[in-house]
Amino acid sequence: MTQPDPAAAGAGDLLDELRWRGLLHSATPGLAGRLADPRPVSGYIGFDPTGPSLHVGHLVPIFGLLHLQRHGGRPVALVGGGTGMIGDPSGTSAERNLLTREMVVDNTAGIRSQLERFLDFDGPTGALMADNHEWLGSLKLLDFLRDVGKHFTIPYMLAKDSVQNRLEAGLSYTEFSYMLLQATDFLELHRSRGVELQMGGADQWGNIMAGLELIRRVEGQGSSGGERAHGLSYPLLLDPTGQKFGKTAAGTGVWLDPKRTSPYAFYQFWLDRDDAEVGRLLRLFTLLEQAQIEAIESEGAAHPEARLGQRTLAADLSRRVHGPDVLERVTAVSEAVFSRTLPNLGRDALEFAFEQLPNAVVGSDALAGGPVGLAVAAGLFGSNGEARRTISQGGLSINEIRIGSADDPLPAPLAGGYLVLRSGKKAYRIVRIGTG
Numbered sequence: 001m002t003q004p005d006p007a008a009a010g011a012g013d014l015l016d017e018l019r020w021r022g023l024l025h026s027a028t029p030g031l032a033g034r035l036a037d038p039r040p041v042s043g044y045i046g047f048d049p050t051g052p053s054l055h056v057g058h059l060v061p062i063f064g065l066l067h068l069q070r071h072g073g074r075p076v077a078l079v080g081g082g083t084g085m086i087g088d089p090s091g092t093s094a095e096r097n098l099l100t101r102e103m104v105v106d107n108t109a110g111i112r113s114q115l116e117r118f119l120d121f122d123g124p125t126g127a128l129m130a131d132n133h134e135w136l137g138s139l140k141l142l143d144f145l146r147d148v149g150k151h152f153t154i155p156y157m158l159a160k161d162s163v164q165n166r167l168e169a170g171l172s173y174t175e176f177s178y179m180l181l182q183a184t185d186f187l188e189l190h191r192s193r194g195v196e197l198q199m200g201g202a203d204q205w206g207n208i209m210a211g212l213e214l215i216r217r218v219e220g221q222g223s224s225g226g227e228r229a230h231g232l233s234y235p236l237l238l239d240p241t242g243q244k245f246g247k248t249a250a251g252t253g254v255w256l257d258p259k260r261t262s263p264y265a266f267y268q269f270w271l272d273r274d275d276a277e278v279g280r281l282l283r284l285f286t287l288l289e290q291a292q293i294e295a296i297e298s299e300g301a302a303h304p305e306a307r308l309g310q311r312t313l314a315a316d317l318s319r320r321v322h323g324p325d326v327l328e329r330v331t332a333v334s335e336a337v338f339s340r341t342l343p344n345l346g347r348d349a350l351e352f353a354f355e356q357l358p359n360a361v362v363g364s365d366a367l368a369g370g371p372v373g374l375a376v377a378a379g380l381f382g383s384n385g386e387a388r389r390t391i392s393q394g395g396l397s398i399n400e401i402r403i404g405s406a407d408d409p410l411p412a413p414l415a416g417g418y419l420v421l422r423s424g425k426k427a428y429r430i431v432r433i434g435t436g
Helices: 011-020 031-036 056-070 101-115 141-147 154-158 161-167 178-193 202-219 263-271 275-285 290-302 308-322 324-339 347-356 364-368 370-377 384-392
Strands: 042-047 074-079 128-131 197-201 230-234 359-362 418-423 427-433
Touching: 011 031, 011 056, 031 230, 042 056, 042 178, 056 074, 056 197, 056 230, 056 275, 074 101, 074 178, 101 128, 128 178, 154 161, 161 202, 178 202, 197 202, 202 230, 263 308, 263 324, 263 347, 275 290, 275 308, 290 308, 308 324, 324 347, 347 418, 347 427, 359 370, 364 370, 370 384, 370 418
Parallel strands: 042 074, 042 197, 074 128, 197 230, 359 427
Antiparallel strands: 418 427
């Protein structure tokens, strides 16, 4: 589907687009005027490299950078190689674990590869990636206190929500200093790379303001008395329960790395979204235009059973994060699970399904135990008694053949030596018969 080119209209329309998509929480007063200027704007967002992968909770700032680039700006992704060794108190209830330098370097490489799925790193507005360890790693304490600390009073820092929310639970001096380190980041990026805009979640607004204050005090006002730098924040994305968005019903995080969250589980996460939230998610996490999204919402209201919005969302994000080939295979497995036709898939598709769905490898001894022994060995049931009870109630199918008795013979394995076990509507196991 061809998308219009927002860059043709310049950055002046960026705030309007962020607003209708639900991506705008706050912006400093001078930002709209700066975006209306034809000069390209460089803006940055920080990513905490606490792990080798980003998760779906990071999609809000990622799409913020993407929209900046689509409107002719240059996105800068700052990895906190220095601050990641300290920990940011914003949005947390306890102090974060500190990282070694080696961990940060490894995690940064993973984050870069995932950002490349969203941002263009080539051309005149190609995305940049920076690591604040470059300047924070060599920073001397006395210089930091003299050049940065003197510009901030204790009451100013205590008034920030990120500090207030942690005072009762306990806040170390290490984390208390994070605000000044992030302000130093903004000043350094402003000086060395011409960055004029810092973006982040609403819980980062206090840190963003601290950076603006430091630039104002150290660099003075810009040309014609205007501000040298600006800030923009996005709303915090919450799920229907009021918790931070990005976890499954089981409480596990949904990651962009296929080794941590399988492409099938990633696709299903979006497919399982409630009807009430899918319109908002289409605005946030696709590049579809407003009229297209409204048409999908209208179709979804008329035919909710088709789950058009969820399918559009799941396909769009899966294609971007995992690629079109993986999306095609995931879609085929998802449809086969829903229609109970997994045994009809070919050998290659079954192999992919085995990788994506809950699975087990069993030996010939498990097969000798018949349906009961196989189901227990596969982990579908916790005991022989549970398996027998479920079978007696007609609750077990193997290769979509209903098992009527614990003494029934096992169906023949599918191509590649696979067996598909199902109990109820959602409990699946893909079993591969081992050679040992």
